[in-house]
Amino acid sequence: xxxxxxxxxxxxxxxxxxxxxxxxxxSKLKSEDSQxxxxxxxxxxxxxxxxxxxxxxxITIFSFYKYTKVLLPEAASAHGADYDYLxxxxxxxxFFVQTLTQALLHYFGYKYRGxxxxxxxxxxxxxxLEFIWTIIPVIVxxxxxxxxxxxxTNIMDINDEDDPLIVELYAQQFNWTARYGGTDNVLxxxxxxxxxxDKANVLGLDESDPNASDDIIVKELHLPVxxxxxxxxxxxxxxHSAYMxxxxxxxxxxxxxxxxxxxxxxITTAEMRLKPDVVDKVKRTNKIRAERAAxxxxxxxxWEFDYILLCNKICGKxxxxxxxxxxxxxxxxxxxxxxxxxxxxxxxxxxx
Ligand SMILES: [Cu+2]
Numbered sequence: 001x002x003x004x005x006x007x008x009x010x011x012x013x014x015x016x017x018x019x020x021x022x023x024x025x026x027s028k029l030k031s032e033d034s035q036x037x038x039x040x041x042x043x044x045x046x047x048x049x050x051x052x053x054x055x056x057x058x059i060t061i062f063s064f065y066k067y068t069k070v071l072l073p074e075a076a077s078a079h080g081a082d083y084d085y086l087x088x089x090x091x092x093x094x095f096f097v098q099t100l101t102q103a104l105l106h107y108f109g110y111k112y113r114g115x116x117x118x119x120x121x122x123x124x125x126x127x128x129l130e131f132i133w134t135i136i137p138v139i140v141x142x143x144x145x146x147x148x149x150x151x152x153t154n155i156m157d158i159n160d161e162d163d164p165l166i167v168e169l170y171a172q173q174f175n176w177t178a179r180y181g182g183t184d185n186v187l188x189x190x191x192x193x194x195x196x197x198d199k200a201n202v203l204g205l206d207e208s209d210p211n212a213s214d215d216i217i218v219k220e221l222h223l224p225v226x227x228x229x230x231x232x233x234x235x236x237x238x239x240h241s242a243y244m245x246x247x248x249x250x251x252x253x254x255x256x257x258x259x260x261x262x263x264x265x266x267i268t269t270a271e272m273r274l275k276p277d278v279v280d281k282v283k284r285t286n287k288i289r290a291e292r293a294a295x296x297x298x299x300x301x302x303w304e305f306d307y308i309l310l311c312n313k314i315c316g317k318x319x320x321x322x323x324x325x326x327x328x329x330x331x332x333x334x335x336x337x338x339x340x341x342x343x344x345x346x347x348x349x350x351x352x
Pocket of ligand 1 (some may be wrong): 017089171172173239240241311312313314315319
């Protein structure tokens with residue numbers, strides 16, 4: 001409310017100043033022809049260009065200082081490092097070109113400002129200049145695109161080599177469910193038409209399919225570190241998108257079809273919690289939460305870092321909260337956990 005009032009006051013003050021300048025100008029109209037910029041005006045505008053240049057450089061430095069810490073920590077998947085490197089190189093190139101061209105743009109704007117008696121040099125075309133400013137972007141962009149395509153093809157190469165763990169991610173408004181293939185690592189057939197809520201067959205598994213009986217349906221995703229995981233995504237209702245930012249992974253979930261993504265987790269949850277930037281982020285978040293707790297507000301429990309699966313397609317009113325915890329652990333811990341889970345046939349039997 002206070003912010004709104006301050007904004008209104010600022011706008012009113014601005015309007016008042018504008019009106020006063022207008023009155024001032026009108027009263028001076030007779031003394032000089034104010035429509036044509038003088039050398040003094042042009043010089044003044046030239047200096048303003050430098051002020052603006054300092055402003056954009058300043059805001060760049062400020063953003064680096066203030067917001068670098070909110071970036072994601074080190075990638076926790078095997079392909080993540082390639083992805084991050086490609087992004088970093090692209091940003092460095094953009095940053096370098098942007099910094100240089102802005103300086104040149106503003107400097108030449110100042111240097112060739114209007115002055116009495118000064119005439120611009122005019123030439124219709126210059127083949128060498130045009131060649132240079134065409135060929136450099138062509139080489140750089142072609143390089144980036146080829147490298148990007150190569151990286152993309154590598155990331156999107158989903159195959160069954162190296163005995164991947166098969167996991168289904170099932171999206172619905174507004175939650176996630178994961179399904180493991182069980183001891184045979186093969187997912188049983190499923191279709192939304194076979195969903196039977198009364199029998200707790202919430203994912204529509206084919207009860208007559210022998211591969212389905214040992215499937216394990218869970219609400220928390222556990223992954224063994226160092227083993228490739230092939231995800232098969234399904235959606236029950238609308239478009240969702242399985243987004244696992246720490247693993248640099250995202251794939252749309254489309255009703256009526258199965259989409260895929262594959263990655264190998266490389267850092268366990270416990271190891272990630274010890275990374276300095278994660279420790280720092282937890283500390284910062286918990287400071288805010290402690291303040292909330294002191295004020296008696298909700299969302300004030302101390303937070304601990306966990307990998308997370310989010311929905312990254314606006315799919316309805318609770319989209320923002322559509323998430324599932326991911327735990328990356330050692331193979332032994334994973335095996336202990338998966339053995340303690342009920343299979344689909346056990347769940348079905350317990351419902352009868
Ligand atoms: Cu969603």
